Amino acid sequence: MQPKSYSIFGGHGSKSGIEHAAEVIFTICGFFAVLAVASISIYMLTSGTPALFKVGILDILFGSVWKPDAAIPSFGILYVILTSIVGTALAIVIGVPIGVMTAVFLAEVAPKRLANIVRPAVELLAGIPSVIYGLLGILILNPLMYDLELEIFKGSSTHQFTGGANLISAVLVLALMILPTVINISETALRSVPHHLRSASLALGATKIQTIFQVVIPAAKSGIITAIVLGTGRAIGEAMAISLVSGSSVNFPLPFHSVRFLTTAIVSEMSYASGLHKQVLFTIGLVLFVFIMLINVMLNSLLKKGADKNDK
Amino acid sequence: MKKNLIKILTAAGMAVLTMGAIAGCSSNTTETTAAETKAAETTTASGSGDTTTAAATTAEKTADLKGSISMVGSTSMEKLATALSEVFMEKYPGVTVQAEFVGSGAGVEAVTNGASDIGNASRNLKDEEKSKGIIENIVAIDGIAVATDPSNAVDNLTKDQLIAIYNGTTTNWKDLGGADQPIVVIGRESGSGTRSAFEELLKLEDACKYSNELDSTGAVMAKVASTPGSIGYVSLDVLDNTVKTFKLENVDPTPENIKAGSYFLSRPFVMATKGEVSKQNDNVKALFDYIYSDEGKELVKSVGLIPAN
Numbered sequence: 001m002q003p004k005s006y007s008i009f010g011g012h013g014s015k016s017g018i019e020h021a022a023e024v025i026f027t028i029c030g031f032f033a034v035l036a037v038a039s040i041s042i043y044m045l046t047s048g049t050p051a052l053f054k055v056g057i058l059d060i061l062f063g064s065v066w067k068p069d070a071a072i073p074s075f076g077i078l079y080v081i082l083t084s085i086v087g088t089a090l091a092i093v094i095g096v097p098i099g100v101m102t103a104v105f106l107a108e109v110a111p112k113r114l115a116n117i118v119r120p121a122v123e124l125l126a127g128i129p130s131v132i133y134g135l136l137g138i139l140i141l142n143p144l145m146y147d148l149e150l151e152i153f154k155g156s157s158t159h160q161f162t163g164g165a166n167l168i169s170a171v172l173v174l175a176l177m178i179l180p181t182v183i184n185i186s187e188t189a190l191r192s193v194p195h196h197l198r199s200a201s202l203a204l205g206a207t208k209i210q211t212i213f214q215v216v217i218p219a220a221k222s223g224i225i226t227a228i229v230l231g232t233g234r235a236i237g238e239a240m241a242i243s244l245v246s247g248s249s250v251n252f253p254l255p256f257h258s259v260r261f262l263t264t265a266i267v268s269e270m271s272y273a274s275g276l277h278k279q280v281l282f283t284i285g286l287v288l289f290v291f292i293m294l295i296n297v298m299l300n301s302l303l304k305k306g307a308d309k310n311d312k
Numbered sequence: 313m314k315k316n317l318i319k320i321l322t323a324a325g326m327a328v329l330t331m332g333a334i335a336g337c338s339s340n341t342t343e344t345t346a347a348e349t350k351a352a353e354t355t356t357a358s359g360s361g362d363t364t365t366a367a368a369t370t371a372e373k374t375a376d377l378k379g380s381i382s383m384v385g386s387t388s389m390e391k392l393a394t395a396l397s398e399v400f401m402e403k404y405p406g407v408t409v410q411a412e413f414v415g416s417g418a419g420v421e422a423v424t425n426g427a428s429d430i431g432n433a434s435r436n437l438k439d440e441e442k443s444k445g446i447i448e449n450i451v452a453i454d455g456i457a458v459a460t461d462p463s464n465a466v467d468n469l470t471k472d473q474l475i476a477i478y479n480g481t482t483t484n485w486k487d488l489g490g491a492d493q494p495i496v497v498i499g500r501e502s503g504s505g506t507r508s509a510f511e512e513l514l515k516l517e518d519a520c521k522y523s524n525e526l527d528s529t530g531a532v533m534a535k536v537a538s539t540p541g542s543i544g545y546v547s548l549d550v551l552d553n554t555v556k557t558f559k560l561e562n563v564d565p566t567p568e569n570i571k572a573g574s575y576f577l578s579r580p581f582v583m584a585t586k587g588e589v590s591k592q593n594d595n596v597k598a599l600f601d602y603i604y605s606d607e608g609k610e611l612v613k614s615v616g617l618i619p620a621n
Contacts, residue, residue, distance in 0.1 A: 043534065069502040070518040138534070146539065149492070157483065161494035162523040163539035247524040251337075258523050268527040272387060272503030274418050 041289075048286025051075070051279035060283060066250040066260075067270070068277040075280045081287060082263040083253040087167060087242075088235045091174035093234075094177070096228055098175070099182030100217075102225075106183070107190035108212050121250040126180030134244030137173045142245060145169050149256055165247030170259065173241050178231035185230060189223020190216060222306025229299040237290055239263035262288040346399055374389065378406040381595050385412075385419020385432025388505035388547070389581050391615045392452060393432055399611060407595050410518055416505060420446060423584050429596050431584040434505040447588055449605050452581040452617040455548035455570040456510055459536050459555040466490040468559040471576060475514050477543060480521035485541060497546035498524045509579040510545050543579075548603065549616020567618045 053058060055075050063076020102122065106115050146164030153159040193216050201211040217224070239261070247258025248268050260268070265284050273281055383393055390413045397409035416433040420441050423431030436449040458474065460466070466488050469477075475496055476482040477554045486492040499522040500507035506529070526532050529546050536544040537554040548565055551557060557565055560577060569575040585592055589600045602608050609619040 025350050068503070069508065138538070143538065153494075160480070160483070160521065160523050161541070163496035163498070163535065163542055165524050165535075243527070248527070249522050249525045251608050258525075260525075268501045268525065269503050271527070272415055272501070272505070274415050274503075277503065 017172060044282070044286050044289045047279070047282040047285070048289075051276060051283045053110060053287075055280065060280065061287075064252075068273070068280065073276065075276075077262075077280075077284055077287070079250050079252055080260050080262055080265050080284065083167070083251075083259040084236055084288075086253040087171055087174060087259070087261060088232055090167075090171040091178060091235045092228060092232055095175035095178045095231060096182055099179050099227070099231070100186050100224060102179070102183045103186035103190055103224075104217070106210055107187045108208075108216065122180055122183050125176075126184070130177065130238060130241040131244075132175050133177055134241035135256075137169055137241065137245035141169045141172060146300065151195070153256070157273075160254070162247050162249075162256065165245055165258050166256045167246070167253050167259045168255050170242040170246040170261070173245055174235045174238060177238060177241060180235050181226045181234050182231045185227035186220070186224050189220040189227070192223070193219040222302065225302050226299065229295060229302065233295045233299075236288070236295070237263065239267050243267050262291070318554075333458045377404045377595055377598060379593070379595050380408040380410060380597055381430065382410045382428040383430035383432055383583070384410070384414060384422040384428040385584075386416040386434040386505050386581070387413040388416075388434040388454065388509075389413070389423075389432045392581060392612065392617060395604060395611055395615050396599075396608075400599055403602070404595075404598060407598075409599070415503070416508075420584055423586055426586070429585070429592070430599075433582040433584055435509055435579055435582070437582060441584075445586055446584050447586075449583050449585060449589060450579075450580040450598065450620045451583050451600075452612045452620055453570055454509075454579050454581055454617055455567070455575060456506060456513070456545050456566050456577040456579070457548050457551050457565045458543065458545050458560065458577065459533070459551065460543050460558065461536060461538070461540055462554070462556045463540060464490060464556055466558070467556070468562055470561055471514070474560065475516060478514065478516055478520045493541040494579075496524070496542040497522055497541075498526065498532055498542055500532065500545075501525045501527045505536060506545065506547060510577065513577055513579065514554050547616070571618050580620070 020161040060075050060077055061081070062078050063074060064078045065076045066080070067074045102118070106119060106122075110118065142164035145164075145166060145168060146165065149161060149164060149166070153161070197219055198211055198216050201215040203209070206214065242261055243264040246264060247260065248260050248264055250259040250260045250265075251257040253259050262284055266281050266288075269277070270281055332620055349435040349522035381397075383397075385393075390411075393413070397411050401407060407493055411432075413432075414427075419428070420433050420437065421431070422428040424441070424444050424446055431446070434454065437446060442448065458469065464485065466485055469488070473482065473488055477488075478497060478499075480497075482488065483495055483496060484492065497520075499510075499520055502525075504527075508517075511520060524535060526535060529550050531552060532544045532546050533552075533555060536542045536546075543558075548567075548570075551565075559565075560575060563569050563575045565575055565577070570578045583600075583603075585596065589597060592600075603612070612619045
């Protein structure tokens, strides 16, 4: 009975048993994720909100002085929030064009042989741990940035020199890190554009490049937007790599300032913080959580819009 | 029957997953590193032959000491506390020493409200803490070294110069007799024991203008070593030749100078108790006897600190 039961010729009883068991397993697995999300949400809300009311919502979100250990502590995270927004936006501005062009190259232009070299490289890029990006940033990017900084701010007495650990370094590392996400999803989107659209365009006399920019990319728009949103999510949630290259001082996000992101603010101070300081770090976590939730909601509505459009 | 089997397997799988998740969250007690084990070996080896006075007085108690000692406190003291608890537990197998590292303030708080026997603090106790009956037992002294990159021509700083660098008044090495090169001021994140000790010793609390706030000693060393014109502070015991160490007021940061009190950037490691050590239980007394013994001093030296007496 045992070996036979796995075949479709098996007895009816054991077959339905397996069916049921599988259903149970799937249901449990499904709820494991729900449970995780629900408990994380509840935990973030309960541990992040007390400090908001103790310090004052406006003082935390719009205060610009971060001195958690001072005699009169100040917990303003405005610059930290701005840094995360500006840093992520710049990373998208740099990373997305490169990523989409790479996807166009892979999907439309590249000869098969060349694509077979580029694609594994992109996949490898996705697999590199973020701490490695950070180390490379420290060893290569920061010294280069410092040279640039010395050149630009030569003789300046007001600029605080950061040794190359600044917003630009962080943005470049982030841009590099979102490339694989953007490339892979955009390429899939470009490949799923029906071939008859290309044929029609070419038949009307458009060149290959015209076809790509006027027909294929617009047709793959919703997929490319998905790629951008997922890239944003990756960039805003990244901590390890940028904590190594950004200098981690709380400053207004200007290119040559040492800056602190939402993620690095939590990472760098969590280990020693206590009391209200720790609660505020949880609040920073909550802010980050809200940002990521917003991005997800945006993603979902975009996908839905895309799907509706395709249905019409 | 098969259905049941699968159900059981699923249940077991879920149980394993949950256990794993729980275990992942609860591992911040005593950790062993190679360095500490080495320290343990050397101290027990040297201690087994000779009988010091401290060892002699506690010798008769060795057999019947039972129970546990809890210590809570400074993360800067983690190395010392872990090495101490390990060697002590080997000497008194009946006693368990539990060490947690949550910060100096939290440690003193724990000993004040009776949550732990010993509160570790990497600073002198505050008056308000002492007024609650907490006794400051200094067991070791830690020195903070100020380091720069090896190519820097400046090799001595006065206290005022150091303060001026860290509060942002002096921004170029040429003002201090060095090359025309901006100063990159590197420090630790707020909450760090080294940072609070450094700022406290220089009376620079919340007045430092850091361009980099790094979250570990190793990161500070790496950044200082690789950035021309940088300056950073680290514990004495992590110094190596990748960085250049400043003399402060013409005094080298050596254990001798720190003990003599001529090097101003140093701080005590305190194991605070509620009431005098003599009024503590036998386990805690034995621990203090041990750390003040010659064997204990060797242990303190082996983790890069300077014995207190």
